[in-house]
Structure formats: C-alpha cells, structure tokens
Amino acid sequence: MRTIGITGHQALPDAVGTEVDARIRRQLAARDEPVHGVTCLADGADQIFARAVLDTGGHITVIVPAARYRDGLAEHARLSYDELLARAGSVHRLHHIESTEQSHMDASTTMLGRIDELWAVWDGQPARGYGGTADVVALAREHAVPVTVFWPEGASRDR
Template sequence: MRTAITGHRGLSDGVSSLVARALDMQLACLSDYLVGVTCLADEADQLFAEAVLRHGGQLEAVVPAQEYRGGLPEHAHAAYDQLINQAVAVHRCGYRASDSDAHMAASESTVDKSARLIAVWDGMAARSYGSTADVVAYADGLSVRRLLPRRAD
C-alpha cells in the first residue's frame, strides 16, 4: 500500500519518541507491500521513512526544490542523505527555491501518489501556506471528490 506522510517539524524529543512508536504501530497494520512516499523533511517525515524501512517497505522521495536540502536544519542532513539514497524513486518538483509554494506542490504530489495519508498534526489551523493543515485539507478534499457519485448528465 502506498502511504504518504505529512507532519510537523521541530518536535521535542519526547514527542518524537511517541510519534516513532505510533508510526511503527500504524505501519505494522498495513499490507505486506508497503511503499512510503515522503519529502524527507526533518522530524515526522524522516521518522516515517525510517519506520517504512524497518517494516521492509520501500521509499519514494519527493524533492520540493533544488535548494530543499540546504533549507533543512543541519542536524537533519545526514538522515536526509542516507534516506534519499535508499529511495527506489526520487520525484523532483522542479522548483529552485525551497519555499511554501514548492513545499505545498511536493506535499500534493505525495498525496496524489498515495492511497493513504498519515498526518502528524496538532489539529490547529495553518500558520503558513503549505503547512500540515493545508496538506490535510488538500487530501480531505480529494477524498470527498473520490467518494461522491458522478452525476448522470
């Protein structure tokens, strides 16, 4: 099953540990064929990617922009490099600057490529464009459109 992730960055160590355990529990319940689709951002994305690999799945990375890696915190670079090298596919969005537009385009791409979305989200409204709340709203809108019956014209 192709599963995407969206989630907050800058999590505390305690919250990161809880998220890692929750991701392991969620992924253990999925089918034998697991593909994780992620932008490999620090925190939730990287925790998800590591969990996918622990559960024998494959990774697909979506890179928002040419300058994306440089915009990640320094402490996330080594994990990003390791995980992107383990990806079976890398999809590039074509943006140069790693900004909100690039991040939202990449997030939409992860959702579009997946059958399921895991959101590590506090439930609060978006603080800036391209945030977790925006990705959840995008996915929710797709789900509603996919479930509505087609009108007979």
C-alpha cells in the same frame, strides 16, 4: 502494496517524536504487507515515517520540492536526509529551484496524487505558513484521500 504519504510537523520535541515513532511503527506492524511510503524527507515527521517504513521492509519514494531543498533543512536533519534519500527506491524532483512555501505545497500536491492514504503528524492547529500540515490535510480531505492523524494527547509541538 498500499501507498501511504506523510505530512507533519518538523522539529518535534523528543518525547513527541518518540511517541509518534512508536505509533507509526505499530500501525506498520499491524499491516499484512510492507508499505510504499511517499515523503519529502523533511525534519521531524517525514524522516520518522521514512525510517520506520524502511525498517519494516517497505520502500520509499522521495519527492524533492526544489533544487535547494536540502539547504533549507535544519542542519541536524541533513545527514539523515542524505541517508534516507540514498535508500529511496525512486526520487521525483520538482522543477523549483528555491525551497519555498509554494514548492513545499506543490510537493505535497504531487504526493497526494500518488497515494492511497495520508498519515499526518498533526496537532490539529492551523498551518503556520502556506503548505503546512493543516493545509495538506485539508487538501487530502478535499480529494477524498483517507487521513490518519498521529498526535499524542496533550502534547505540544513547541519545545
């Protein structure tokens, strides 16, 4: 079973989220067997990916960056976070208490050490803070982890 990690933007515009979801599901359907997904279950790309993996018969490992990680999620994303976390085959909790840029990057680094490839929902722009999507993609490439980018042409992550 192939292990795929996810990194990507949060708070995706509806049209972008819908297109990304469709593209991820097409990629998953094209595989010979279900995948093992690794995710932090952040709003946006992570939750889209996790739900698609589970819906196509795969399973997920969740890496929780910090004890207070859920508190830092957008309020609308918390219910989905709880549901997906409950469906995880395994959960790895880092020892951070606060949900910070450093704890997020540490979680991404941990994820990269557990995967065969990385899927990135990324507009190709620089990270807006340390540990953002661009930083994770750069680290993956530095460690020769194959990266597949999902981003609709002409789309913007700003609403």
